[in-house]
Amino acid sequence: MSDDSRKRPRPSHPASMPPEVPVELDSSWDDDTVPRFELDDPMSESAFDRVTAIPEMPSELFAKQVMSEQPKSAPPEQVPRLASEPPVVAVQPLDPMALQQAPRAGRSVSLADVPTPPHSAAGPNSATARPGRNRAPLAAESTGLELMDMSPPMPATTRSPSASQFGRDPRDPVLELDLGEVARSGPPPAVLMPSAPQSARDSEITEMKDRYAMGDFTGALVVAEGLLEVNGDDIDAQRYAQSCRDVLMQMYAARLGSLSQRVRVAVPGDQIRWLSLDHRAGFVLSLIDGSSTVEELLDISGMNRLDALRILFTLYDQRVIALSEA
Amino acid sequence: MERVIGIDLGTTNSCVSILEGDTPVVIPNRGGYKTTPSVVAVTEAGKRLVGHIAKRQAITNAENTVYAAKRLIGRKWNSPQVKNAIMTSSYSIVEGPHADVRIKLRDKTYSIPEVSSIVLQEMKIIAEDYLGEPVKKAVITVPAYFNDNQRQATKDAGAIAGLDVIRIINEPTSASLAYGYGKDLDRTVAVYDLGGGTFDVSILEIGSHGVFKVISTTGDTFLGGEDFDARIIDWLIGSFQEEHQIDLRQDRMALQRLRDAAEKAKCELSSVRETEINLPFIISTGRNEALHLQRTLSRQTLEKLTEDLVERTIDICRQAIGDAKLDVDEIEDVILVGGMTRMPVVQQAVAAFFSREPNKSVHPDEVVAMGAAIQGAALVQEKQDMILLDVTPHALGIMTFGSYFEELIPQNTTVPTSRTKIFTTSRDDQTAVKILVMQGESKRADDNELLGEFILTGLRRAPKGHVEIEVTFEINTDGIVSVHAKDLETGQAQSIQVTATSGLTQDEVKNMMSSAQDYLVERRSDEQFEGIKQEAETLMAEIEHMFPEIERVVGGADFGRDAIAKARSAVDKTRVAIAAKDSAQLKEQVDQLARTQRMFKGVVSRG
Numbered sequence: 026m027s028d029d030s031r032k033r034p035r036p037s038h039p040a041s042m043p044p045e046v047p048v049e050l051d052s053s054w055d056d057d058t059v060p061r062f063e064l065d066d067p068m069s070e071s072a073f074d075r076v077t078a079i080p081e082m083p084s085e086l087f088a089k090q091v092m093s094e095q096p097k098s099a100p101p102e103q104v105p106r107l108a109s110e111p112p113v114v115a116v117q118p119l120d121p122m123a124l125q126q127a128p129r130a131g132r133s134v135s136l137a138d139v140p141t142p143p144h145s146a147a148g149p150n151s152a153t154a155r156p157g158r159n160r161a162p163l164a165a166e167s168t169g170l171e172l173m174d175m176s177p178p179m180p181a182t183t184r185s186p187s188a189s190q191f192g193r194d195p196r197d198p199v200l201e202l203d204l205g206e207v208a209r210s211g212p213p214p215a216v217l218m219p220s221a222p223q224s225a226r227d228s229e230i231t232e233m234k235d236r237y238a239m240g241d242f243t244g245a246l247v248v249a250e251g252l253l254e255v256n257g258d259d260i261d262a263q264r265y266a267q268s269c270r271d272v273l274m275q276m277y278a279a280r281l282g283s284l285s286q287r288v289r290v291a292v293p294g295d296q297i298r299w300l301s302l303d304h305r306a307g308f309v310l311s312l313i314d315g316s317s318t319v320e321e322l323l324d325i326s327g328m329n330r331l332d333a334l335r336i337l338f339t340l341y342d343q344r345v346i347a348l349s350e351a
Numbered sequence: 352m353e354r355v356i357g358i359d360l361g362t363t364n365s366c367v368s369i370l371e372g373d374t375p376v377v378i379p380n381r382g383g384y385k386t387t388p389s390v391v392a393v394t395e396a397g398k399r400l401v402g403h404i405a406k407r408q409a410i411t412n413a414e415n416t417v418y419a420a421k422r423l424i425g426r427k428w429n430s431p432q433v434k435n436a437i438m439t440s441s442y443s444i445v446e447g448p449h450a451d452v453r454i455k456l457r458d459k460t461y462s463i464p465e466v467s468s469i470v471l472q473e474m475k476i477i478a479e480d481y482l483g484e485p486v487k488k489a490v491i492t493v494p495a496y497f498n499d500n501q502r503q504a505t506k507d508a509g510a511i512a513g514l515d516v517i518r519i520i521n522e523p524t525s526a527s528l529a530y531g532y533g534k535d536l537d538r539t540v541a542v543y544d545l546g547g548g549t550f551d552v553s554i555l556e557i558g559s560h561g562v563f564k565v566i567s568t569t570g571d572t573f574l575g576g577e578d579f580d581a582r583i584i585d586w587l588i589g590s591f592q593e594e595h596q597i598d599l600r601q602d603r604m605a606l607q608r609l610r611d612a613a614e615k616a617k618c619e620l621s622s623v624r625e626t627e628i629n630l631p632f633i634i635s636t637g638r639n640e641a642l643h644l645q646r647t648l649s650r651q652t653l654e655k656l657t658e659d660l661v662e663r664t665i666d667i668c669r670q671a672i673g674d675a676k677l678d679v680d681e682i683e684d685v686i687l688v689g690g691m692t693r694m695p696v697v698q699q700a701v702a703a704f705f706s707r708e709p710n711k712s713v714h715p716d717e718v719v720a721m722g723a724a725i726q727g728a729a730l731v732q733e734k735q736d737m738i739l740l741d742v743t744p745h746a747l748g749i750m751t752f753g754s755y756f757e758e759l760i761p762q763n764t765t766v767p768t769s770r771t772k773i774f775t776t777s778r779d780d781q782t783a784v785k786i787l788v789m790q791g792e793s794k795r796a797d798d799n800e801l802l803g804e805f806i807l808t809g810l811r812r813a814p815k816g817h818v819e820i821e822v823t824f825e826i827n828t829d830g831i832v833s834v835h836a837k838d839l840e841t842g843q844a845q846s847i848q849v850t851a852t853s854g855l856t857q858d859e860v861k862n863m864m865s866s867a868q869d870y871l872v873e874r875r876s877d878e879q880f881e882g883i884k885q886e887a888e889t890l891m892a893e894i895e896h897m898f899p900e901i902e903r904v905v906g907g908a909d910f911g912r913d914a915i916a917k918a919r920s921a922v923d924k925t926r927v928a929i930a931a932k933d934s935a936q937l938k939e940q941v942d943q944l945a946r947t948q949r950m951f952k953g954v955v956s957r958g
Contacts, residue, residue, distance in 0.1 A: 298631040307632020308604040327411020
């Protein structure tokens with residue numbers, strides 16, 4: 026890693042932050058189905074104490090599932106793209122309603138509900154960068170779960186040495202692939218190792234893509250924004266930054282539920298100062314008057330929508346605030 | 352009979368009232384507040400915010416939040432007030448196409464009447480929601496010192512908001528009207544109006560049969576409650592800096608919280624002797640440590656901090672009494688207007704100056720709007736004894752040699768009216784005179800407002816003072832001023848018609864009216880959709896909650912499976928309709944969901 030990149034603060038992912046990919050798997054999945062993520066249990070302990078999108082399932086099963094994903098329905102003209110590549114066309118801002126229903130719906134919510142540009146199909150769900158392993162575009166699937174695409178598991182072989190910097194708890198179970206199974210079911214995954222010394226930018230770009238591919242959208246966004254600070258016209262960084270923002274906003278909005286819910290402070294006033302908050306969260310908390318809705322708070326926070334959503338979600342996650350139907 | 356609302360369009364807060372029976376009632380907004388901040392903002396997402404919600408983000412979104420637009424309404428771009436506003440406002444003030452003033456918010460430029468119309472539209476909506484019927488007519492109040500252009504601009508703002516402004520009345524007159532409502536008074540009163548952003552004091556003569564004459568009015572357009580808040584903020588910032596060596600002014604979020612807390616503390620100190628200001632996590636240090644601000648502010652400290660501000664209001668009262676050529680003891684009552692007059696030290700200062708306790712029978716925040724509602728009702732009911740006489744708010748005249756102002760029609764003259772005066776040439780062989788029509792009370796022409804000008808030519812060559820020119824001012828019932836100048840010897844004549852202008856053309860006003868109407872339709876439609884959506888969400892949640900029980904009870908039967916499948920389909924279709932914002936489809940699905948819910952409830956109760 027270059028000196029330049031070392032100077033930039035690495036993205037951290039505090040424990041209070043939600044995972045960027047819902048992790049509970051639909052119990053009905055099998056080798057032939059795409060895992061579905063449940064959004065209906067946002068308060069689940071297990072859902073929040075992890076930092077990257079490693080699905081909870083036996084590693085061998087997971088590996089089996091990853092390797093069994095053949096591009097059955099991919100049209101021949103589908104141009105393979107890198108696994109970590111974000112949509113070429115920015116993701117259309119999602120009407121959060123499509124996702125907001127999830128927690129109450131009591132069903133797995135398919136991000137197929139989310140309009141996704143065609144080129145995002147070969148998204149990070151692909152465990153490797155191999156063209157042949159790209160999945161078909163979502164449009165070709167009836168209920169393909171795009172959350173999966175946004176938060177793919179990273180095969181052990183592609184995890185970079187800097188994985189610890191991604192904020193993962195070293196105690197988290199490490200995903201081990203059954204290489205025997207891999208060998209039986211097809212060619213091994215490509216390893217994203219630089220073949221030649223990279224420039225600082227290249228290294229940042231690679232890291233950004235890696236993080237995106239791993240579903241660490243916050244981390245990818247920090248790297249992308251860092252690149253944009255250096256060069257505001259960096260098209261790659263712009264695309265990734267926008268894509269990360271869109272995905273993150275959709276995810277936070279989905280976790281909070283209807284944005285027309287009223288927000289109230291759930292902690293007694295005299296205990297607020299004992300919470301672990303920063304001044305931005307303190308500010309958002311000060312805006313809550315018991316009658317404002319989530320949407321109104323987003324409007325008056327003076328922050329960008331993503332930051333405000335993230336803070337509101339964190340406060341909700343920590344049970345500092347409560348939501349109720351207006 | 353058609354209802355007429357009375358609107359107090361204030362610099363910092365606005366209020367709407369209506370006469371119900373014989374009682375003026377102030378209408379609360381959706382949040383339950385009887386006043387609504389006159390603040391308009393546009394968010395990053397392009398959403399328009401009005402009132403409390405706009406005020407709550409005024410500092411964090413300062414560049415796109417307009418407050419105190421009233422200070423700019425009807426002003427010309429090169430006026431000193433506009434120059435002052437450019438220096439002190441956080442939003443961008445730009446020159447309009449007619450040398451008027453515009454405000455840039457995000458990527459759109461708004462005229463001042465347009466901004467004010469957004470506030471007026473909000474007041475209209477509040478009234479319509481309360482009455483459950485459309486409201487068209489309104490009486491709007493303005494400061495007594497507003498000139499014709501400012502009044503016309505206020506009228507235009509009303510028109511853009513979809514209101515037929517049947518009368519513009521002076522704020523102190525309106526307050527006096529509410530104060531004297533139902534009483535047959537004949538007295539001289541002072542109206543002490545300390546609002547959020549401005550201070551005015553007016554001396555009025557209230558006569559029987561609806562005569563309310565403003566004898567003098569003066570004030571400071573940059574003195575109000577916000578200055579009191581600023582003192583508290585400075586005090587808080589100073590003590591925090593002393594303790595932590597951190598300047599909270601550098602952080603907008605901290606500043607927004609300080610402002611809100613200062614205003615709250617100030618209000619509380621009108622009824623209690625001390626209050627606690629508690630702002631946890633006000634700022635984070637470089638070491639990522641959040642600091643809290645906690646202070647106790649006493650009424651005594653507040654009074655000390657704001658002593659000079661109160662004293663300034665008393666100086667202005669002294670000036671108003673002098674302008675009215677009265678002695679303080681000739682003032683028979685003092686009416687308090689504006690929320691700031693709740694502050695005990697203000698009441699004490701007023702009582703000490705006027706040597707009498709101020710009248711507390713009227714609500715300081717609501718009295719002006721109430722007076723407007725009373726006047727509105729009187730106008731449509733044609734209650735002659737209650738109708739205020741339409742008077743000229745300022746004197747009218749022309750500029751004479753040496754830049755002096757020669758008054759033809761005095762202030763407070765009842766319209767229609769006509770006055771004539773003879774003038775002569777000011778130099779030898781003068782063949783033309785320039786007539787500059789002005790409005791104001793100052794002897795110096797420069798201090799008054801120029802309404803229009805024209806040149807009378809073809810005068811006979813003669814030594815100065817030998818040619819006589821007759822100048823006639825006429826104001827018709829519509830308030831239109833005509834000025835004629837005539838050479839008495841040759842009969843050569845020239846005239847001009849002065850129409851007050853807001854800085855907008857008729858076409859511009861029409862376009863803005865149309866845009867405002869479109870916005871209203873869109874907003875109503877969004878609100879309607881939101882209502883159905885909430886209903887749908889509630890039904891979906893209830894149905895989904897019942898699914899397991901339904902499956903348990905009837906899941907085994909074909910009928911049960913069908914019913915569950917249909918219910919799931921209805922829920923899915925509802926979600927699609929919500930995502931597509933399709934009101935018609937959503938309404939249809941809500942009916943379907945309601946039927947499903949009834950059926951499920953029946954099944955569950957029997958199961």
